[in-house]
Amino acid sequence: MSLDEIKIGGMGASRRRVEDNRFIRGKGNYVDDVVLPGMLHMEILRSPLAHARIKSIDVSAAWAIPGVRLVLTGEMMAARNLAWMPTLSYDTQAVLATDKVRFQGQEVACVIADDPYIAKDGCEAIVVEYEPLKPIVNPMQALAPGAPLIRDDKENQKDNVVFDWQVGDKAATDKAFASADKVSKLELHYPRSHPSPIETCGSIADFDRSTSKLTVYMTTQAPHIIRAAVALVAELPEHMIRIISPDLGGGFGNKVPVYPGYVMSILASILLEKPVKWIEDKTGNLISTGFGRDVYLKGELALRKDGKILAVRMHTDSDHGAFFSDAQPSKFKIGLMHSAFACYDIPAAHLTARGVYTNKAPGGVAYRCSFRVTEAMFFQERMVQAAADDLGIDQAEFRRVNLVHDDDFPHRTAFGFLTDSGQYAKCLDIGLEAIGYKDFLKQKEEAKKRGRLLGIGISTMTEPLGAGNSREYDILGIKMFDSAELRVHMTGKAILRTGAKSQGQGHETTWAQIVAHELGIPADDIVVEEGDTDTAPFGMGTYASRSTPVAGAAVAMVSRKIRAKARKIAAHLLEVSEEDVEWELGRFYVRSAPTRGVTIQDCAFAAYTNMPDGLEPGLENVSYYDPPNLTWPFACYIATVEVDPQTGVWDVLKVVAVDDCGVRINPMIVEGQIMGGLTEAYAMASMQFITFDSEGNCVGSNYMDYLLPTAWETPGFELHEVVTPCPHHPIGAKGIGECATVGGPAAFVNAVMDAVKDTGVRNIDMPLLPDRVYEALTTKKDISGFPPVKTDA
Amino acid sequence: MTSLYEEVRGDQPGEVPVRRVSIRVNGVNRTADIEPRLLLAHFIRQGLRLTGTHVGCDTTNCGACTVLLDGKPAKSCTVLAVQADGHDVMTVEGMATASELDPIQEGFKDEHGLQCGFCTPGMMLSAKALLEENPNPTEDEIRWALSGNLCRCTGYQNIVKAVLWAAEKMRAQAGK
Numbered sequence: 004m005s006l007d008e009i010k011i012g013g014m015g016a017s018r019r020r021v022e023d024n025r026f027i028r029g030k031g032n033y034v035d036d037v038v039l040p041g042m043l044h045m046e047i048l049r050s051p052l053a054h055a056r057i058k059s060i061d062v063s064a065a066w067a068i069p070g071v072r073l074v075l076t077g078e079m080m081a082a083r084n085l086a087w088m089p090t091l092s093y094d095t096q097a098v099l100a101t102d103k104v105r106f107q108g109q110e111v112a113c114v115i116a117d118d119p120y121i122a123k124d125g126c127e128a129i130v131v132e133y134e135p136l137k138p139i140v141n142p143m144q145a146l147a148p149g150a151p152l153i154r155d156d157k158e159n160q161k162d163n164v165v166f167d168w169q170v171g172d173k174a175a176t177d178k179a180f181a182s183a184d185k186v187s188k189l190e191l192h193y194p195r196s197h198p199s200p201i202e203t204c205g206s207i208a209d210f211d212r213s214t215s216k217l218t219v220y221m222t223t224q225a226p227h228i229i230r231a232a233v234a235l236v237a238e239l240p241e242h243m244i245r246i247i248s249p250d251l252g253g254g255f256g257n258k259v260p261v262y263p264g265y266v267m268s269i270l271a272s273i274l275l276e277k278p279v280k281w282i283e284d285k286t287g288n289l290i291s292t293g294f295g296r297d298v299y300l301k302g303e304l305a306l307r308k309d310g311k312i313l314a315v316r317m318h319t320d321s322d323h324g325a326f327f328s329d330a331q332p333s334k335f336k337i338g339l340m341h342s343a344f345a346c347y348d349i350p351a352a353h354l355t356a357r358g359v360y361t362n363k364a365p366g367g368v369a370y371r372c373s374f375r376v377t378e379a380m381f382f383q384e385r386m387v388q389a390a391a392d393d394l395g396i397d398q399a400e401f402r403r404v405n406l407v408h409d410d411d412f413p414h415r416t417a418f419g420f421l422t423d424s425g426q427y428a429k430c431l432d433i434g435l436e437a438i439g440y441k442d443f444l445k446q447k448e449e450a451k452k453r454g455r456l457l458g459i460g461i462s463t464m465t466e467p468l469g470a471g472n473s474r475e476y477d478i479l480g481i482k483m484f485d486s487a488e489l490r491v492h493m494t495g496k497a498i499l500r501t502g503a504k505s506q507g508q509g510h511e512t513t514w515a516q517i518v519a520h521e522l523g524i525p526a527d528d529i530v531v532e533e534g535d536t537d538t539a540p541f542g543m544g545t546y547a548s549r550s551t552p553v554a555g556a557a558v559a560m561v562s563r564k565i566r567a568k569a570r571k572i573a574a575h576l577l578e579v580s581e582e583d584v585e586w587e588l589g590r591f592y593v594r595s596a597p598t599r600g601v602t603i604q605d606c607a608f609a610a611y612t613n614m615p616d617g618l619e620p621g622l623e624n625v626s627y628y629d630p631p632n633l634t635w636p637f638a639c640y641i642a643t644v645e646v647d648p649q650t651g652v653w654d655v656l657k658v659v660a661v662d663d664c665g666v667r668i669n670p671m672i673v674e675g676q677i678m679g680g681l682t683e684a685y686a687m688a689s690m691q692f693i694t695f696d697s698e699g700n701c702v703g704s705n706y707m708d709y710l711l712p713t714a715w716e717t718p719g720f721e722l723h724e725v726v727t728p729c730p731h732h733p734i735g736a737k738g739i740g741e742c743a744t745v746g747g748p749a750a751f752v753n754a755v756m757d758a759v760k761d762t763g764v765r766n767i768d769m770p771l772l773p774d775r776v777y778e779a780l781t782t783k784k785d786i787s788g789f790p791p792v793k794t795d796a
Numbered sequence: 797m798t799s800l801y802e803e804v805r806g807d808q809p810g811e812v813p814v815r816r817v818s819i820r821v822n823g824v825n826r827t828a829d830i831e832p833r834l835l836l837a838h839f840i841r842q843g844l845r846l847t848g849t850h851v852g853c854d855t856t857n858c859g860a861c862t863v864l865l866d867g868k869p870a871k872s873c874t875v876l877a878v879q880a881d882g883h884d885v886m887t888v889e890g891m892a893t894a895s896e897l898d899p900i901q902e903g904f905k906d907e908h909g910l911q912c913g914f915c916t917p918g919m920m921l922s923a924k925a926l927l928e929e930n931p932n933p934t935e936d937e938i939r940w941a942l943s944g945n946l947c948r949c950t951g952y953q954n955i956v957k958a959v960l961w962a963a964e965k966m967r968a969q970a971g972k
Contacts, residue, residue, distance in 0.1 A: 019905055019906060019908075020905065020908070022913070023904070023905040023910060023913070024905070025913075026910055026913030026916050027888075027897070027901040027904050027905055027910070027913075027916060027920070028848070028888065028889070028891075028892060028897075028901070029846070029847070029848015029849070029887065029888030029889050029891075029917045030848065031848075031913045031914075033847075033850070033914065035841075035847075035850075035851070036841075036847035038845070118842075120831070120833065120834075199948065200912070200914070200948055201850075201852040201853070201858050201860055201912075201914045201915050201946060201947075201948055202850070202852065202860075202912070202914045203852075250912075250913065251912060252850065252852075252860075252912050252913070252914030252915075253911075253912040253914060253948050253949060254912075255948065284854050285852065285853040285854050285855065285858075286854075506912055507910075507911030507912030507913070507949045508911070509911070671908050672908070674908075675908050675911060675949075675950060675951075675954060678950060678951035678953050678954065679911065679948070679949045679950050679951045680951075681951055682950075682951035682952065683948070705853065705854075705855050705857070706853045706855055706857030706858055706946070707855055707857060711946050711948070713939075713942070713943040713944070713945070713946060713952075714938070714939040714940075714942045714943055714945075714947075714952040714955065714956065715939050715940055715943040717939075717951060717952045717953075719953060720951065720953060
């Protein structure tokens with residue numbers, strides 16, 4: 004009799020999480036919890052200025068403090084050819100500044116001491132003399148004639164442009180616009196936002212001279228990429244580098260890039276031959292590590308009067324800060340921005356993109372998104388609402404007219420992506436039903452008569468998750484496949500390792516469920532390990548919602564390899580030919596005599612004790628999975644709000660989410676991901692304000708100023724589900740971790756814009772702080788454009 | 797004590813002012829000579845090696861370092877260890893007994909009230925203080941009581957459910 008898959012913790016089971024057993028006891032093992040014998044501590048001195056020439060650095064007073072073991076400056080790094088390091092986007096980034104500082108918070112020196120307090124004392128004792136230079140804080144300033152050159156360190160860099168890039172069909176787009184009944188336009192700024200996991204970045208480098216081995220504990224979402232980078236930068240042999248990414252206190256993209264602190268701790272450990280720990284403080288994290296977004300978007304939709312979108316034209320000016328360190332596929336300069344409008348059937352599209360350097364910390368990390376798709380989908384859904392309003396068509400109906408139909412898959416988007424599955428209209432219908440769309444519209448009209456402002460915002464989108472197939476996706480030339488290695492022990496228990504790295508997604512729980520689904524081994528009998536490059540197979544790590552689409556697929560594929568070998572053993576044990584053996588969950592049996600069978604555990608035991616002649620002993624294998632395509636989940640998010648016309652404060656009335664991420668491995672975890680994503684969407688729409696004043700000072704450099712929503716502000720969420728299996732994924736799953744962060748913000752912003760529509764205001768830039776909404780209501784003008792921070796001159 | 801304290805004293809005998817403190821942590825008296833500037837969070841983490849208390853923001857905002865100080869939630873990153881001298885501290889390590897989890901711990905696991913786990917110890921201790929005072933809180937009361945603890949992963953909805961779950965279990969146990 005076949006096993007009950009839910010009982011063994013297989014696919015579809017809301018299995019309680021394995022990792023929680025240590026987390027709820029305070030027994031997690033985060034980087035700062037690791038203590039090595041003789042360990043020293045490193046602190047970083049950062050620049051207070053955004054743009055300045057370094058005239059002198061006096062470190063003598065720091066050296067004089069008892070307990071200080073080493074003080075590093077840019078000059079010392081340069082002597083070892085380590086003052087600069089390559090970024091993940093073929094640029095260079097200063098490890099410690101030598102010539103000048105290019106953003107506030109840039110690393111200028113570091114002190115290694117017996118304890119972190121002494122190291123901080125050491126940093127305070129360093130005297131740096133700066134000659135201030137004019138800071139550049141937005142693309143408009145960066146592109147202005149005569150603008151100071153930020154990257155004067157680069158030989159061929161004559162201006163502040165990082166790239167100029169385009170995609171799509173310009174001629175076809177121009178033609179469509181020429182024949183349009185109406186053209187709808189929108190401009191907006193998707194502001195900088197910091198992913199800000201509660202745990203900051205950190206590392207412990209431990210170089211052992213006697214073995215020449217370098218072990219680094221590090222907060223990284225992609226340990227194998229780090230190993231490759233360290234091998235290239237520090238010129239250490241790759242087999243002598245071990246990167247261990249222990250438990251991570253959140254990542255959200257912040258822990259993908261290579262940061263100077265990691266490099267300095269490594270050099271310090273090599274020089275001192277002692278373990279060196281660096282734990283970043285919160286301000287250091289907020290002002291110097293990878294930001295997301297910061298894109299100025301301009302767009303136009305060519306419309307037919309019946310509501311059909313004929314073409315889209317987009318231009319982006321993106322602010323990358325002082326160093327182009329985006330972690331993204333090398334082929335696409337503005338990430339997957341051109342995935343915009345993928346859920347709509349649009350004949351023609353053209354996107355131009357220009358990236359610039361500014362005196363800000365490096366930007367462009369994919370903050371809980373797949374390489375700029377957050378900006379793409381936000382702009383898409385803001386434009387869709389504006390276009391519906393311009394045409395005077397109901398916004399839900401306008402979407403329905405343009406959404407790709409279920410029977411039109413596979414569908415090639417105007418920008419060239421291939422979407423493969425979905426039930427878009429069904430998701431929209433479920434969302435509208437759940438929010439009570441028609442009733443709400445009536446309620447809204449009634450409320451208006453009494454001076455109350457209600458609004459409803461819809462966001463429908465599909466996004467490309469799971470980079471990606473090796474034809475198109477690589478980082479620094481390394482193809483974006485992923486991996487899984489499964490070893491089944493004699494007693495039928497197993498260990499699984501993957502090239503991904505969980506930061507809260509629950510891989511230790513869900514990967515075991517995939518193995519249970521494929522092999523019938525109970526999930527509780529499978530231990531999952533990730534993050535140690537000495538033991539895990541090579542993989543590209545966890546970001547861009549790629550774990551389930553790529554590493555998760557590898558888990559299924561390696562399980563199938565194990566099953567194929569177990570079948571040979573089963574035939575041997577049952578004394579029949581392999582062709583006469585049938586499989587049901589957890590068991591092989593003889594086709595003609597179903598009661599004669601052996602379990603997968605019997606096969607595992609035989610793999611070590613009674614293997615057939617000619618078959619290799621043991622039961623283990625590895626799979627490297629190169630996905631044929633991205634996965635395309637679909638989502639419909641709808642929010643209703645009430646805006647207080649007296650104060651500009653807005654309250655969320657209800658939020659409905661309909662997600663189709665294909666087959667759900669663990670529904671409980673999927674729902675957790677959706678709710679977390681919706682919260683970040685709400686946060687960006689409402690309060691996460693981190694920007695820069697005209698001097699380049701970061702406004703929002705700690706949690707007093709950078710507001711993250713608490714349990715009190717965060718609304719409740721109502722979740723709904725549609726399942727359209729991914730046709731190419733071995734278990735039909737699609738990515739989900741980032742959908743709500745990507746699609747969510749537009750639902751909230753569209754709702755507020757809907758509430759204030761009668762003023763004629765077309766846009767208020769995020770976050771929709773009460774003062775901005777109030778200003779829009781009272782001046783009847785858009786609140787958008789170049790840096791909106793009020794302290795600007 | 798740890799190297800932190802030994803190194804300080806070894807390097808500079810007599811120069812760094814040292815204060816003896818005695819703090820009752822999870823029911824056990826812990827006595828140490830420390831620098832007066834040492835934060836309670838570091839006393840707990842580096843000194844006692846109880847690493848379940850996390851440091852997130854250094855500015856009393858995130859609440860990852862929340863402990864119970866004489867039964868009240870306190871953010872240990874902005875309490876000096878000398879201020880806790882003679883007082884009672886409970887950390888996450890003190891919540892469970894060898895054989896039994898606190899109902900709050902069970903609730904967090906059962907209702908998927910955590911993802912990366914970094915905010916969880918502080919969150920659970922704030923919840924513990926709430927349920928001591930109010931065994932039957934409403935959702936709003938829970939949200940308000942936990943508003944000093946930030947979570948970036950869960951969106952709080954399941955945390956609220958976890959606390960409701962624990963409250964119900966604790967009431968059932970008390971009723972027996």
